[in-house]
Amino acid sequence: xxxxxxxxxxxxxxxxxxxxxxxxxxxxxxxxxxxxxxxxxxxxxxxxxxxxxxxxxxxxxxxxxxxxxxxxxxxxxxxxxxxxxxxxxxxxxxxxxxxxxxxxxxxxxxxxxxxxxxxxxxxxxxxxxxxxxxxxxxxxxxxxxxxxxxxxxxxxxxxxxxxxxxxxxxxxxxxxxxxxxxxxxxxxxxxxxxxxxxxxxxxxxxxxxxxxxxxxxxxxxxxxxxxxxxxxxxxxxxxxxxxxxxxxxxxxxxxxxxxxxxxxxxxxxxxxxxxxxxxxxxxxxxxxxxxxxxxxxxxxxxxxxxxxxxxxxxxxxxxxxxxxxxxxxxxxxxxxxxxxxxxxxxxxxxxxxxxxxxxxxxxxxxxxxxxxxxxxxxxxxxxxxxxxxxxxxxxxxxxxxxxxxxxxxxxxxxxxxxxxxxxxxxxxxxxxxxxxxxxxxxxxxxxxxxxxxxxxxxxxxxxxxxxxxxxxxxxxxxxxxxxxxxxxxxxxxxxxxxxxxxxxxxxxxxxxxxxxxxxxxxxxxxxxxxxxxxxxxxxxxxxxxxxxxxxxxxxxxxxxxxxxxxxxxxxxxxxxxxxxxxxxxxxxxxxxxxxxxxxxxxxxxxxxxxxxxxxxxxxxxxxxxxxxxxxxxxxxxxxxxxxxxxxxxxxxxxxxxxxxxxxxxxxxxxxxxxxxxxxxxxxxxxxxxxxxxxxxxxxxxxxxxxxxxxxxxxxxxxxxxxxxxxxxxxxxxxxxxxxxxxxxxxxxxxxxxxxxxxxxxxxxxxxxxxxxxxxxxxxxxxxxxxxxxxxxxxxxxxxxxxxxxxxxxxxxxxxxxxxxxxxxxxxxxxxxxxxxxxxxxxxxxxxxxxxxxxxxxxxxxxxxxxxxxxxxxxxxxxxxxxxxxxxxxxxxxxxxxxxxxxxxxxxxxxxxxxxxxxxxxxxxxxxxxxxx
Ligand SMILES: [Ca+2]
Ligand SMILES: [Ca+2]
Numbered sequence: 052x053x054x055x056x057x058x059x060x061x062x063x064x065x066x067x068x069x070x071x072x073x074x075x076x077x078x079x080x081x082x083x084x085x086x087x088x089x090x091x092x093x094x095x096x097x098x099x100x101x102x103x104x105x106x107x108x109x110x111x112x113x114x115x116x117x118x119x120x121x122x123x124x125x126x127x128x129x130x131x132x133x134x135x136x137x138x139x140x141x142x143x144x145x146x147x148x149x150x151x152x153x154x155x156x157x158x159x160x161x162x163x164x165x166x167x168x169x170x171x172x173x174x175x176x177x178x179x180x181x182x183x184x185x186x187x188x189x190x191x192x193x194x195x196x197x198x199x200x201x202x203x204x205x206x207x208x209x210x211x212x213x214x215x216x217x218x219x220x221x222x223x224x225x226x227x228x229x230x231x232x233x234x235x236x237x238x239x240x241x242x243x244x245x246x247x248x249x250x251x252x253x254x255x256x257x258x259x260x261x262x263x264x265x266x267x268x269x270x271x272x273x274x275x276x277x278x279x280x281x282x283x284x285x286x287x288x289x290x291x292x293x294x295x296x297x298x299x300x301x302x303x304x305x306x307x308x309x310x311x312x313x314x315x316x317x318x319x320x321x322x323x324x325x326x327x328x329x330x331x332x333x334x335x336x337x338x339x340x341x342x343x344x345x346x347x348x349x350x351x352x353x354x355x356x357x358x359x360x361x362x363x364x365x366x367x368x369x370x371x372x373x374x375x376x377x378x379x380x381x382x383x384x385x386x387x388x389x390x391x392x393x394x395x396x397x398x399x400x401x402x403x404x405x406x407x408x409x410x411x412x413x414x415x416x417x418x419x420x421x422x423x424x425x426x427x428x429x430x431x432x433x434x435x436x437x438x439x440x441x442x443x444x445x446x447x448x449x450x451x452x453x454x455x456x457x458x459x460x461x462x463x464x465x466x467x468x469x470x471x472x473x474x475x476x477x478x479x480x481x482x483x484x485x486x487x488x489x490x491x492x493x494x495x496x497x498x499x500x501x502x503x504x505x506x507x508x509x510x511x512x513x514x515x516x517x518x519x520x521x522x523x524x525x526x527x528x529x530x531x532x533x534x535x536x537x538x539x540x541x542x543x544x545x546x547x548x549x550x551x552x553x554x555x556x557x558x559x560x561x562x563x564x565x566x567x568x569x570x571x572x573x574x575x576x577x578x579x580x581x582x583x584x585x586x587x588x589x590x591x592x593x594x595x596x597x598x599x600x601x602x603x604x605x606x607x608x609x610x611x612x613x614x615x616x617x618x619x620x621x622x623x624x625x626x627x628x629x630x631x632x633x634x635x636x637x638x639x640x641x642x643x644x645x646x647x648x649x650x651x652x653x654x655x656x657x658x659x660x661x662x663x664x665x666x667x668x669x670x671x672x673x674x675x676x677x678x679x680x681x682x683x684x685x686x687x688x689x690x691x692x693x694x695x696x697x698x699x700x701x702x703x704x705x706x707x708x709x710x711x712x713x714x715x716x717x718x719x720x721x722x723x724x725x726x727x728x729x730x731x732x733x734x735x736x737x738x739x740x741x742x743x744x745x746x747x748x749x750x751x752x753x754x755x756x757x758x759x760x761x762x763x764x765x766x767x768x769x770x771x772x773x774x775x776x777x778x779x780x781x782x783x784x785x786x787x788x789x790x791x792x793x794x795x796x797x798x799x800x801x802x803x804x805x806x807x808x809x810x811x812x813x814x815x816x817x818x819x820x821x822x823x824x825x826x827x828x829x830x831x832x833x834x835x836x837x838x839x840x841x842x843x844x845x846x847x848x849x850x851x852x853x854x855x856x857x858x859x860x861x862x863x864x865x866x867x868x869x870x871x872x873x874x875x876x877x878x879x880x881x882x883x884x885x886x887x888x889x890x891x892x893x894x895x896x897x898x899x900x901x902x903x904x905x906x907x908x909x910x911x912x913x914x915x916x917x918x919x920x921x922x923x924x925x926x927x928x929x930x931x932x933x934x935x936x937x938x939x940x941x942x943x944x945x946x947x948x949x950x951x952x953x954x955x956x957x958x959x960x961x962x963x964x965x966x967x968x969x970x971x972x973x974x975x976x977x978x979x980x981x982x983x
Pocket of ligand 2: 812813814815816840841842910911912914
């Protein structure tokens with residue numbers, strides 16, 4: 052099965068069931084009312100600075116009290132673990148157990164853009180789903196000038212925590228800072244509406260510094276900003292402007308602004324942030340408010356991991372017989388020892404059937420010879436005896452203890468093919484041991500319980516079927532890299548492909564080595580017969596490698612070539628000819644490491660939306676392609692989802708902001724998957740390719756940032772913050788990167804309740820999340836991304852478009868809203884851009900200028916999608932009428948303190964603002980100024 056195979060037809064199911072992000076074994080637990088075990092990790096590239104630790108403690112301590120208040124005395128932070136990188140000097144820090152940088156909920160790392168100190172949360176799930184992590188930069192944590200911009204760090208922490216933990220979204224919108232209300236007023240995109248302030252224009256697009264209305268949109272032209280009063284009475288909201296001292300609450304049902312065009316409304320179906328938070332698993336009915344007036348301050352434990360310690364615990368019981376299993380195990384484990392495990396790690400090897408055997412005590416990998424020596428201890432004898440996983444694990448712990456004294460923070464790679472009724476007996480011991488258990492289930496009979504060990508200890512889970520053309524086992528081993536965040540030492544899979552090849556036929560492909568990798572580059576070929584295939588490998592300069600250049604092991608059926616130095620950047624083409632008389636499966640695996648320890652390599656990480664799933668619930672496949680923390684765009688990403696025996700599903704993943712992909716162009720690629728052919732384990736693998744010609748500079752990523760406050764009005768004067776630094780992408784690196792190839796295992800998941808017979812269509816089209824409306828003359832022009840017959844696949848049968856003067860009518864009573872004639876509109880294939888123009892009846896009446904529109908897609912089986920996001924179409928009447936009729940405005944030239952001078956205009960857009968403005972007007976002094 053190789054990356055290039057065509058996509059199997061599949062359909063989709065949209066579900067609103069909350070899915071926890073997979074692989075989040077380390078998420079803080081809510082015990083009683085306190086979050087227990089929140090993990091903060093510092094990136095190994097961050098230079099040692101004890102001030103960072105003090106700042107983290109201060110931030111979360113403040114956040115705990117603020118959170119307690121904001122959740123109406125429900126929750127607070129009880130204890131926090133801070134993971135200190137091995138690069139900092141030892142200081143009697145504790146030893147971590149299951150904690151690792153990769154699993155941290157909060158990371159401290161350099162910005163992924165130059166000057167990008169904005170805190171943000173990486174969110175890619177639907178409303179209510181946990182995010183991946185919160186990212187703070189060292190500069191944000193130690194430099195106080197940013198407090199003016201974002202507010203105190205504790206408040207920022209709670210804002211980001213709400214994104215991460217409860218899956219709510221921002222209530223501001225940098226792209227659409229203003230909107231027109233149903234009452235024809237221009238308002239700031241926010242929640243709630245009672246914050247006071249004035250509008251200021253900083254750009255030359257504004258006439259003499261006035262905020263100018265754009266006649267096409269009815270909104271202010273670019274450069275106009277809302278400057279809040281520093282002293283307010285408004286208590287909400289934290290997801291809008293947590294920096295204001297009066298703001299202590301989330302927006303709730305009573306003050307939520309359903310009209311604002313923000314991500315919270317679009318993603319969460321116009322529900323308030325508090326409504327989403329209170330519906331989360333953290334706040335079920337059993338959780339009552341506490342009786343305490345104030346929670347205790349959080350406690351902190353400082354942890355530091357030094358060396359990586361791993362023991363392979365390998366099944367050699369009779370269950371490993373057949374299907375070439377023991378040989379495939381040796382091929383994959385050898386590849387792990389020779390190419391994948393990081394230098395300086397300690398590695399031991401244990402095998403087990405009814406009894407365990409120590410094949411090698413821990414050895415530190417300090418050179419190639421030790422890697423080879425360890426590989427020589429891999430099992431060779433014919434498998435025999437029963438399967439006793441507990442015996443193997445116990446012996447693995449002993450090997451680790453012999454060297455380390457204890458097993459905290461060590462890792463076990465447990466591979467088993469057999470059923471084991473006794474496995475439960477050692478579960479609590481193993482889970483409490485402090486060791487991380489990665490599991491590889493090999494073949495269809497592997498004990499069903501093993502994944503639980505991984506889930507409970509923060510380990511990874513893999514599944515390898517018996518298909519000989521699959522590289523699953525090698526992919527699984529290749530994906531077990533250290534979770535330390537030191538990616539420069541990680542092995543990176545460039546290629547993993549296999550094909551059943553006829554006699555005298557070629558298996559041939561091209562892979563791209565890019566400039567971010569090239570060190571320790573290995574090409575590894577496997578086959579199944581006595582004779583190796585004829586190997587030809589052509590490097591970008593035309594240099595030809597053949598069998599004689601490879602180290603060929605005919606017993607193990609592996610040929611390996613290490614490219615000396617740094618591998619040549621460009622396209623490498625391999626061709627494997629099956630010289631055997633009958634067909635056989637041939638595979639090629641290419642691994643490499645970062646070429647330069649200071650320039651991060653491009654990596655891909657893949658996962659499913661959950662570890663277990665029940666038909667007919669759909670799942671989402673995610674792949675994050677990045678260079679360090681910087682997203683990589685424009686890649687072709689293919690997911691291959693393989694069941695134990697049936698055919699794989701091949702899906703192209705998209706970063707298009709439609710269907711399952713909530714943010715366009717953020718380097719997170721995703722698709723729905725609903726098509727499952729059988730119950731049991733499935734394996735996820737992704738292949739990523741980019742041709743150098745598609746490289747483009749990357750735009751600002753609209754992840755969930757804290758809001759950059761442009762300034763405040765204080766004592767009647769405008770105090771501007773420094774302008775928001777324009778973020779600069781690391782484009783030089785990007786450009787040099789050019790084309791690249793990557794593959795990665797995304798681990799395994801388990802399906803149940805899949806029907807054995809063909810079933811009726813139970814999968815509606817997916818919800819449209821990118822409906823956009825604009826007006827031209829009397830027409831409304833709608834655009835959106837087509838959904839399919841089944842979620843985001845195939846072709847819907849029709850669309851139902853309705854309009855209303857009230858967005859709430861569309862949300863709550865879609866069926867009753869005015870129907871638009873769509874008889875001429877034939878849906879396109881999923882993923883294509885739809886454009887539909889119509890003349891709304893409502894525009895016929897002169898006084899209505901705002902119409903809300905929503906759409907549903909309907910499939911052949913008359914299943915309909917959820918109602919889309921609600922788009923607003925504004926027909927803008929004469930600008931002067933608009934201004935004088937609906938907005939009071941006055942101009943005053945005022946002095947600006949802080950950073951430079953500019954003129955400002957105050958447009959008063961609501962009664963509340965108006966009242967306060969009138970009081971303040973007298974104190975704003977009139978001074979001659981120049982326009983910036
Ligand atoms: Ca995306
Ligand atoms: Ca359908």
